[in-house]
Amino acid sequence: GEDVEQSLFLSVREGDSSVINCTYTDSSSTYLYWYKQEPGAGLQLLTYIFSNMDMKQDQRLTVLLNKKDKHLSLRIADTQTGDSAIYFCAEGNDYKLSFGAGTTVTVRA
Amino acid sequence: SAVISQKPSRDICQRGTSLTIQCQVDSQVTMMFWYRQQPGQSLTLIATANQGSEATYESGFVIDKFPISRPNLTFSTLTVSNMSPEDSSIYLCSVVATNEKLFFGSGTQLSVL
Numbered sequence: 001g002e003d004v005e006q007s008l009f010l011s012v013r014e015g016d017s018s019v020i021n022c023t024y025t026d027s028s029s030t031y032l033y034w035y036k037q038e039p040g041a042g043l044q045l046l047t048y049i050f051s052n053m054d055m056k057q058d059q060r061l062t063v064l065l066n067k068k069d070k071h072l073s074l075r076i077a078d079t080q081t082g083d084s085a086i087y088f089c090a091e092g093n094d095y096k097l098s099f100g101a102g103t104t105v106t107v108r109a
Numbered sequence: 110s111a112v113i114s115q116k117p118s119r120d121i122c123q124r125g126t127s128l129t130i131q132c133q134v135d136s137q138v139t140m141m142f143w144y145r146q147q148p149g150q151s152l153t154l155i156a157t158a159n160q161g162s163e164a165t166y167e168s169g170f171v172i173d174k175f176p177i178s179r180p181n182l183t184f185s186t187l188t189v190s191n192m193s194p195e196d197s198s199i200y201l202c203s204v205v206a207t208n209e210k211l212f213f214g215s216g217t218q219l220s221v222l
Contacts, residue, residue: 004151031210033210033211035213040218041215041216042113042115042201042213042214042215042216043152043203043213044212044213045110045210045212045213048210061123088151088152093205095205095211096141096142096154096157097152097154097211099151099152100116100151101150102151
């Protein structure tokens with residue numbers, strides 16, 4: 001599969017913004033995704049962006065896509081304790097996704 | 110979105126035995142997949158479960174080790190055969206929903222002793 005890379009850990013104070021970064025190598029992906037995995041649970045689709053878009057906003061979530069640099073980011077505004085989880089970046093075609101290793105976000109009071 | 114139920118949610122098995130994991134979806138879906146998440150790692154696609162025909166396996170996965178059934182558009186099973194401790198992972202069923210996005214079940218956490 002294609003390579004998808006993420007930083008492994010992020011610690012953020014409650015109320016601050018979190019920014020999770022991801023780089024990928026497959027420039028042919030139609031969609032890029034962010035999934036959230038809480039402890040002991042499966043993956044929850046958080047948001048996605050079509051490859052011809054630069055930005056997508058959905059309530060507290062903002063996705064930025066830089067196709068030239070193959071860089072994807074997820075910004076969570078006003079981070080809450082319930083946002084503590086592992087966040088996976090994923091890309092691919094035909095629904096066969098390649099996932100990053102996941103970024104563990106810890107929200108501290 | 111689709112509601113996906115996986116059973117069992119977790120199991121502890123002995124080396125050499127087999128475990129069958131079930132995935133039930135609340136609506137008919139065209140595409141179903143099985144993923145594996147090894148401890149501390151990301152997800153790897155095992156295979157595409159094809160309705161009425163043999164599953165399509167990704168590189169490194171074979172039918173003898175991971176037989177898959179898909180008798181209809183709402184149900185699939187994955188069997189982990191002749192298990193060893195290296196098979197300890199979370200196994201996840203995923204489906205393409207009507208909005209054409211990929212959704213995941215809650216997973217089956219398997220520990221092999």
